[in-house]
Amino acid sequence: MSTARYTVAPTVTMLTMMKARLVGATKGHALLKKKADALTMRFRQLLKEIIEAKENLGATMKGSFFAYTEAQYAAGEGIKHTIMDNVDTAVVKVRGALDNVAGVKIPRFSSFVIPGETKMDLTGLGRGGQQLQSCRKAYQSAVELLVQLANLQTAFLTLDEALKVTNRRVNALENVVKPKLENTISYIKAELDELEREEFFRLKKVQKNKQKNQAKAEAEFATAMAELQEATADTLDMPPFDPKMPGQNVQPPASSSLLNYKEDDMLF
Numbered sequence: 001m002s003t004a005r006y007t008v009a010p011t012v013t014m015l016t017m018m019k020a021r022l023v024g025a026t027k028g029h030a031l032l033k034k035k036a037d038a039l040t041m042r043f044r045q046l047l048k049e050i051i052e053a054k055e056n057l058g059a060t061m062k063g064s065f066f067a068y069t070e071a072q073y074a075a076g077e078g079i080k081h082t083i084m085d086n087v088d089t090a091v092v093k094v095r096g097a098l099d100n101v102a103g104v105k106i107p108r109f110s111s112f113v114i115p116g117e118t119k120m121d122l123t124g125l126g127r128g129g130q131q132l133q134s135c136r137k138a139y140q141s142a143v144e145l146l147v148q149l150a151n152l153q154t155a156f157l158t159l160d161e162a163l164k165v166t167n168r169r170v171n172a173l174e175n176v177v178k179p180k181l182e183n184t185i186s187y188i189k190a191e192l193d194e195l196e197r198e199e200f201f202r203l204k205k206v207q208k209n210k211q212k213n214q215a216k217a218e219a220e221f222a223t224a225m226a227e228l229q230e231a232t233a234d235t236l237d238m239p240p241f242d243p244k245m246p247g248q249n250v251q252p253p254a255s256s257s258l259l260n261y262k263e264d265d266m267l268f
Contacts, residue, residue, distance in 0.1 A: 005183040010191030022181040029173040038102040067135040074131040111147040
């Protein structure tokens with residue numbers, strides 16, 4: 001995991017881009033973590049409601065079957081055909097909607113009863129009417145509970161799938177994306193530091209060579225100046241005294257230096 005990184009060029013621009021991506025990944029990880037927590041809380045709440053609904057459904061269906069048995073005993077075997085003849089439209093209907101839980105769309109079902117009198121209200125007037133109405137109410141409650149259970153189970157499956165996807169994204173950001181970005185940033189920083197050290201060494205080397213060349217040039221200049229001074233001193237020496245030469249009416253000096261010449265018209 002420590003060697004996993006993106007293949008990028010170690011430049012300052014890429015370092016800025018990687019840092020921006022790391023900030024985005026950190027914020028995304030935090031948001032997805034909060035979303036996963038919210039989905040988990042709702043998921044557990046739905047699980048609790050499903051358990052309660054199934055327990056209630058068992059007792060409700062048990063009462064409905066007993067009510068059907070009582071109605072069949074009171075009204076006789078032919079009551080089934082009478083009920084089927086009196087049913088024309090559904091009284092209990094289901095309405096669909098959507099709920100939003102942390103950005104996840106969850107389908108929601110709710111049952112409702114169409115108001116008004118129906119033919120079923122007059123069924124069984126001759127025989128077993130009370131048992132038929134009790135059986136009808138019992139099965140109506142069972143239908144409503146079934147719709148509620150279907151709503152809970154549908155939301156449960158939807159949340160389960162969304163929670164799996166969210167957890168995979170959270171784990172990917174936490175264990176893959178963020179470590180790779182951090183390793184890439186560390187690699188770029190190390191390369192930039194190495195380039196900076198190489199540049200510093202190169203500048204020191206160039207400065208050292210400049211100082212060396214300058215010292216050599218100064219030495220050569222000093223040598224040339226010394227040679228020039230020696231050559232100039234040699235040209236300033238007077239030639240030896242010759243009394244036979246015209247115009248040399250001064251006394252011969254002990255040496256050929258200009259300071260040892262003495263002229264007659266000089267006061268000192």
